[in-house]
Amino acid sequence: xxxxxxxxxxxxxxxxxxxxxxxxxxxxxxxxxxxxxxxxxxxxxxxxxxxxxxxxxxxxxxxxxxxxxxxxxxxxxxxxxxxxxxxxxxxxxxxxxxxxxxxxxxxxxxxxxxxxxxxxxxxxxxxxxxxxxxxxxxxxxxxxxxxxxxxxxxxxxxxxxxxxxxxxxxxxxxxxxxxxxxxxxxxxxxxxxxxxxxxxxxxxxxxxxxxxxxxxxxxxxxxxxxxxxxxxxxxxxxxxxxxxxxxxxxxxxxxxxxxxxxxxxxxxxxxxxxxxxxxxxxxxxxxxxxxxxxxxxxxxxxxxxxxxxxxxxxxxxxxxxxxxxxxxxxxxxxxxxxxxxxxxxxxxxxxxxxxxxxxxxxxxxxxxxxxxxxxxxxxxxxxxxxxxxxxxxxxxxxxxxxxxxxxxxxxxxxxxxxx
Amino acid sequence: xxxxxxxxxxxxxxxxxxxxxxxxxxxxxxxxxxxxxxxxxxxxxxxxxxxxxxxxxxxxxxxxxxxxxxxxxxxxxxxxxxxxxxxxxxxxxxxxxxxxxxxxxxxxxxxxxxxxxxxxxxxxxxxxxxxxxxxxxxxxxxxxxxxxxxxxxxxxxxxxxxxxxxxxxxxxxxxxxxxxxxxxxxxxxxxxxxxxxxxxxxxxxxxxxxxxxxxxxxxxxxxxxxxxxxxxxxxxxxxxxxxxxxxxxxxxxxxxxxxxxxxxxxxxxxxxxxxxxxxxxxxxxxxxxxxxxxxxxxxxxxxxxxxxxxxxxxxxxxxxxxxxxxxxxxxxxxxxxxxxxxxxxxxxxxxxxxxxxxxxxxxxxxxxxxxxxxxxxxxxxxxxxxxxxxxxxxxxxxxxxxxxxxxxxxxxxxxxxxx
Numbered sequence: 001x002x003x004x005x006x007x008x009x010x011x012x013x014x015x016x017x018x019x020x021x022x023x024x025x026x027x028x029x030x031x032x033x034x035x036x037x038x039x040x041x042x043x044x045x046x047x048x049x050x051x052x053x054x055x056x057x058x059x060x061x062x063x064x065x066x067x068x069x070x071x072x073x074x075x076x077x078x079x080x081x082x083x084x085x086x087x088x089x090x091x092x093x094x095x096x097x098x099x100x101x102x103x104x105x106x107x108x109x110x111x112x113x114x115x116x117x118x119x120x121x122x123x124x125x126x127x128x129x130x131x132x133x134x135x136x137x138x139x140x141x142x143x144x145x146x147x148x149x150x151x152x153x154x155x156x157x158x159x160x161x162x163x164x165x166x167x168x169x170x171x172x173x174x175x176x177x178x179x180x181x182x183x184x185x186x187x188x189x190x191x192x193x194x195x196x197x198x199x200x201x202x203x204x205x206x207x208x209x210x211x212x213x214x215x216x217x218x219x220x221x222x223x224x225x226x227x228x229x230x231x232x233x234x235x236x237x238x239x240x241x242x243x244x245x246x247x248x249x250x251x252x253x254x255x256x257x258x259x260x261x262x263x264x265x266x267x268x269x270x271x272x273x274x275x276x277x278x279x280x281x282x283x284x285x286x287x288x289x290x291x292x293x294x295x296x297x298x299x300x301x302x303x304x305x306x307x308x309x310x311x312x313x314x315x316x317x318x319x320x321x322x323x324x325x326x327x328x329x330x331x332x333x334x335x336x337x338x339x340x341x342x343x344x345x346x347x348x349x350x351x352x353x354x355x356x357x358x359x360x361x362x363x364x365x366x367x368x369x370x371x372x373x374x375x376x377x378x379x380x381x382x383x384x385x386x387x388x389x390x391x392x393x394x395x396x397x398x399x400x401x402x403x404x405x406x407x408x409x410x411x412x413x414x415x416x417x418x419x
Numbered sequence: 420x421x422x423x424x425x426x427x428x429x430x431x432x433x434x435x436x437x438x439x440x441x442x443x444x445x446x447x448x449x450x451x452x453x454x455x456x457x458x459x460x461x462x463x464x465x466x467x468x469x470x471x472x473x474x475x476x477x478x479x480x481x482x483x484x485x486x487x488x489x490x491x492x493x494x495x496x497x498x499x500x501x502x503x504x505x506x507x508x509x510x511x512x513x514x515x516x517x518x519x520x521x522x523x524x525x526x527x528x529x530x531x532x533x534x535x536x537x538x539x540x541x542x543x544x545x546x547x548x549x550x551x552x553x554x555x556x557x558x559x560x561x562x563x564x565x566x567x568x569x570x571x572x573x574x575x576x577x578x579x580x581x582x583x584x585x586x587x588x589x590x591x592x593x594x595x596x597x598x599x600x601x602x603x604x605x606x607x608x609x610x611x612x613x614x615x616x617x618x619x620x621x622x623x624x625x626x627x628x629x630x631x632x633x634x635x636x637x638x639x640x641x642x643x644x645x646x647x648x649x650x651x652x653x654x655x656x657x658x659x660x661x662x663x664x665x666x667x668x669x670x671x672x673x674x675x676x677x678x679x680x681x682x683x684x685x686x687x688x689x690x691x692x693x694x695x696x697x698x699x700x701x702x703x704x705x706x707x708x709x710x711x712x713x714x715x716x717x718x719x720x721x722x723x724x725x726x727x728x729x730x731x732x733x734x735x736x737x738x739x740x741x742x743x744x745x746x747x748x749x750x751x752x753x754x755x756x757x758x759x760x761x762x763x764x765x766x767x768x769x770x771x772x773x774x775x776x777x778x779x780x781x782x783x784x785x786x787x788x789x790x791x792x793x794x795x796x797x798x799x800x801x802x803x804x805x806x807x808x809x810x811x812x813x814x815x816x817x818x819x820x821x822x823x824x825x826x827x828x829x830x831x832x833x834x835x836x837x838x
Contacts, residue, residue, distance in 0.1 A: 067734025255674015315486025
């Protein structure tokens, strides 16, 4: 097992960059501040993390993070660099939790850096033997949803909290009638007393199954099964047995080991909600970049992962959203297909840009208010989104297309501020 | 179920603070950018997150995080405040993963804030019905380790990687001979090819059991069982069946749901390693404070949790370490006893300050190099630490005590730079 795990970081340091880069290598070998008995040169050579490449970037006058020491040379500035390491697979074995402890463990803490972000990583093919990855991916999801050659268009049940199972089922009925492809629970709505998952599944699936029998189209509903693990598996079975076709989990709450555990048992696509992600990435010099983050979840077996959307209600710039979508489209370990989920403040208006920059229709395109608050009701909201994507794919200007598509025209009028 | 979850944040915003505070309440009710059908005033009142208190702090001229908008009033400054919310338990039920999605979910992303840190939270007593919490805590750990009225003194097997089971067992023998209380695997050493956990447990426990039979003292060894969950439980059983008395997991890699799953099955204390924690907390205006963080793990059932140490090798200042220790000592839900683990660049020199400021000996005090690289060998390193704590507890000056304790004197000479 001589293969190596590669990990790339954005680093900032008050110290000479080679020295700071080396400390991380040390933290991954002797792991203490002095040479210890048993730590031979041979052993260090074989197991130590290796600095593979240092690409020096700009210098800055203020440190990004506290506790990083004071510059001792270089004009009192802090140096930034992209630093690539390799770690011996022998150190961790094929073990995703220990891989995480290695590439995203006690490194952010080091006072030798005043900024550290894990940008990306790659693992040897050996990981594919233990981690089978997403079960459905884009292709399998499309087959279950019966949607091809265009985005899977969907919505989130809103309000996030307070709706009864009957109210959710009634809303689902309206949306199914409108021809929607996909509906998901909000991440706050798992198994609360006012809407127990079992009852919600029963009532929602009755409506979906009835509509499917009638129209031949079964709406994919991602039920939020986020819970303690035994209960999560029970909830999965409840969804499966009721004829459901998707389950959703809050990735950061469940953890990669919990998701991998679900994946072993799961017979449905896993819809990965990344709530809490802002904490891990919003600072440019701390945490994890999405390219690395999504690989963890693809290894764990997630089929869909949220990537935010253009002109979203969050902090994230469009360029970052584009990079996230592209990261999802890039094959990992030769496959591990994951479907990016676009959402947050979306309506018809963002479709053309999204299509242009994603370069693909292999996305889920979710709008909450953009569908539910359409002046003509949810059915019109759904139609407006379909029309927007038709225009985008066919290269027709949105305003022009809206001239002959009333729902799109209404959407542009109401949500115009989002363009 | 009218009880409420309370959560306190440090917030920074370009906008009027009441307005920004309100957006988070909104994100937790309608959860979208426009009023939607079905969202009645009654429903909002009952389920909406409530702003309970706003305590305005300083203003700053530069935003802590990107994407937070531009100040529209107040002299172009960004306002900081402590904001306390309450969330209806009805929204989430007694569900730790969904609690996390609620109090630490899609809030850090909001462009209405340019900084957000979850400082603390509290849950209603109903959580105690589902989450039994730590099984051993301080009292149970002391009984298993046979150490009372002083810190449990221990070390980490170093180097972090590369040692064979035989080498680890041999080192363990030396340390057991020296009278050490506790040894732990490094977080990088779980079940790698060069030291399979099963073989390591077998060889290490043979040495520990033999020493225990001879001396009556059984060293507590925290085996790193971090892995996919089925394997993790198998590893737990391996440790238990070999007579082991502790298991360790990388908390952030396993996740709260994975740890709660282990807790259900577990018959040994869970030693919680927080590697990766720097990513969540090092920026003062982003992420989670330790007070909130450690409550998640106490609910999940962790018995020991790492808190860093004084004058550590990481970025963390001593005041922050003191706060973390005190957070652990504070009863949660009337108990949920957790033992703080002090480590990182520790040697004899930090004992007096640690005792003075922690106000307690109910800690684990771990030294890697501080024991292993002692000039007289690990046995002398162990003795030096015991002597340092004796001096601390008895209020004797360390230098004075070292006059008549040779191992302490040697430690001070070698590691003096850490004082």
